[in-house]
Structures are given as structure tokens and as C-alpha cells.
Amino acid sequence: MPSVLIYYISTFLLSLLPVIYSLIPPLHPVLPTSEIVKCVKGKRVRVSDNDRIEEETNCKLSIIIPAYNEQSRLTTGLTGLLSALSTSPLPLSSFEVILCNDGSTDSTESCCLNFSNSNNLNLYLLTLSENCGKGGALKSGFESAIGEYILMADADGATDWNELHKFFNILREDMKGRGAVIGSRAHMEGKVKRSVFRTVLMKGFHAVVRVFGRTEVKDTQCGFKMFDRESGKKVFRNVRLLRWSFDVEVLSLCTVMGVEVKEVGVKWEEVEGSKLGEEGLGWVAVRMLRDVVFMRWAYAVGIWRVEE
Numbered sequence: 001m002p003s004v005l006i007y008y009i010s011t012f013l014l015s016l017l018p019v020i021y022s023l024i025p026p027l028h029p030v031l032p033t034s035e036i037v038k039c040v041k042g043k044r045v046r047v048s049d050n051d052r053i054e055e056e057t058n059c060k061l062s063i064i065i066p067a068y069n070e071q072s073r074l075t076t077g078l079t080g081l082l083s084a085l086s087t088s089p090l091p092l093s094s095f096e097v098i099l100c101n102d103g104s105t106d107s108t109e110s111c112c113l114n115f116s117n118s119n120n121l122n123l124y125l126l127t128l129s130e131n132c133g134k135g136g137a138l139k140s141g142f143e144s145a146i147g148e149y150i151l152m153a154d155a156d157g158a159t160d161w162n163e164l165h166k167f168f169n170i171l172r173e174d175m176k177g178r179g180a181v182i183g184s185r186a187h188m189e190g191k192v193k194r195s196v197f198r199t200v201l202m203k204g205f206h207a208v209v210r211v212f213g214r215t216e217v218k219d220t221q222c223g224f225k226m227f228d229r230e231s232g233k234k235v236f237r238n239v240r241l242l243r244w245s246f247d248v249e250v251l252s253l254c255t256v257m258g259v260e261v262k263e264v265g266v267k268w269e270e271v272e273g274s275k276l277g278e279e280g281l282g283w284v285a286v287r288m289l290r291d292v293v294f295m296r297w298a299y300a301v302g303i304w305r306v307e308e
């Protein structure tokens with residue numbers, strides 16, 4: 001082969017490297033360090049591991065809320081949660097709420113602290129040293145949770161908080177306390193108005209999830225999911241996609257690890273303040289697709305392994 005041809009071919013291949021690199025998500029994502037404190041009357045109170053172990057016997061349900069710059073929606077969200085918890089036959093002390101502050105740059109933290117001024121909710125603030133994504137924030141939250149059951153939910157309260165009673169009953173009674181109850185908006189399809197662009201992206205994503213996702217769940221992305229403690233912890237210990245596609249990995253892990261999954265329709269309402277404009281959405285969609293395909297590949301060739 002003439003050397004000039006080799007030169008052109010190799011230059012071409014080298015120029016592809018950044019493209020190839022951008023196709024691969026981090027192989028071994030590392031969580032930032034985190035610290036957990038209890039919010040009591042607007043103050044941070046240190047909690048030791050022993051304190052947490054002692055509380056374990058009382059705590060029936062941990063509610064994990066990832067938050068990134070949620071100052072405008074958090075107080076309303078927490079107020080809704082508190083009133084839902086107050087209607088439970090269980091005392092308020094049998095719940096704990098862990099707010100995972102995912103490197104917010106606004107006053108999310110002070111909103112959370114201030115919320116503890118006016119009530120006795122067991123409210124914890126878990127601060128990640130830097131932003132790492134919703135999946136990462138939840139991973140830290142699940143690690144710290146001590147409840148017999150664990151619910152992950154979005155700060156904005158888009159899913160009606162009262163649904164947690166329904167989920168709790170389904171998981172404890174119908175499923176004999178084992179498995180995962182997954183919130184779903186699939187029943188609302190057709191009632192929600194979306195731009196053509198969003199609809200196309202969504203359909204494309206669903207198609208990729210059907211092929212690569214190893215899950216039968218129709219709405220993988222709803223932020224409202226409840227697990228028994230053991231299942232939730234073992235699934236989240238294995239999660240490696242820290243950003244948008246972690247939901248798909250969670251459900252895929254449930255399938256692989258034999259965690260029974262039940263998809264249940266929820267009352268859901270769009271809340272103002274979405275951080276993603278249409279211009280950002282295209283890129284996010286590309287990365288989500290990339291992550292789902294990569295995940296399947298990484299598990300298939302054994303780069304990622306599931307640890308029980």
C-alpha cells in the first residue's frame with residue numbers, strides 16, 4: 001500500500017477517536033463523597049452510624065428524593081409529602097425522608113433545612129460533594145436508607161404523594177413484601193400534549209428500551225418507584241449509569257436479579273420548572289440511547305457484572 005494512503009487512512013481513524021470516546025459512557029463511575037445530617041428545627045444535627053442502626057427498628061419507609069436546583073419546587077413538594085404521610089395509619093415517626101442534594105448551586109439546601117422548622121418529620125439531608133446525576137444521587141440515598149421499604153420520588157411532587165399508600169399496600173400485601181412497584185404514566189398516553197419532536201424522541205427511546213432494556217415495563221422513566229429494602233439496596237448497589245438512563249438499568253437489574261416488578265398507574269401532573277428545554281433534549285436523548293445500548297453490551301461481555 002502506498003504510504004500516502006496509509007497516512008490518510010490512519011489520520012482518518014485517529015480523527016474518529018473522539019467520536020468513539022464520546023460513544024462510551026464512563027466504565028467505572030465513581031460517586032462523589034457524601035455526608036448525611038438530620039434537619040431539626042432548621043439546624044443540621046450530626047448522625048452517627050449507631051444512631052442510624054438504632055432508628056432502623058422503627059423505620060417502615062424511607063423516601064429518597066434526589067434534588068438538583070429545586071429551590072422553586074421543593075417546599076411545595078415536601079409540604080405535599082408531609083400531608084400525605086399525615087393521613088397514614090402509621091405514626092409520622094415510622095417514615096424518614098432523605099433529600100439527596102446533588103450538588104445544587106441554588107438554595108435547595110436551605111429550603112430543606114427551613115422545612116424542618118415547622119414539623120417533626122424525620123428529614124435528612126444527604127449532601128453530595130459535586131453534581132453526579134439523578135442515578136448517582138439515588139444510589140447514595142439507597143445506601144443510607146434504613147426503612148423496611150424504600151421509595152424513590154421526584155422533588156416536584158409530579159406524582160400525587162398519596163399514591164405512596166397504594167404502593168405500600170401493594171408491596172406489603174399483594175407482593176408479600178418482596179419486589180418493586182413501579183409508577184407508570186402509560187395509561188395517560190394520548191391525554192398528554194407533546195410536541196412532535198418530543199413524541200418522536202419518546203417513541204425512539206421506547207423502541208430501544210424494548211430491544212436492549214431487558215424489561216417489560218412500559219414507562220421506565222417515572223420517578224416514583226418503591227422497593228423492599230433488600231431488593232432496593234442490591235439493585236442500586238449495582239447501578240452504574242448515574243445520569244438519565246439509570247431507570248432502565250434499574251429495571252434491567254431487577255430482571256437479571258429476579259426482583260419481581262409490578263407496574264402500577266399513578267396520578268401524575270406535569271409541574272412547571274422542567275430544567276430541560278427542547279434544544280437540550282436532543283442531546284440528552286442521544287446520550288440516553290447510547291447508555292442503554294452500552295449497558296446491554298457491557299453486561300453481555302462481562303465488563304460490568306452483577307453482584308448479589
Ligand SMILES: *[C@@H]1O[C@H](CO)[C@@H](O)[C@H](O)[C@H]1NC(C)=O
Pocket residue numbers: 107110111114
Ligand atoms: C431559610 O430561613 C432563613 C432564616 O429564617 C432565611 O434567612 C432564608 O432566606 C430561608 N431560606 C429559604 C430558601 O427560604
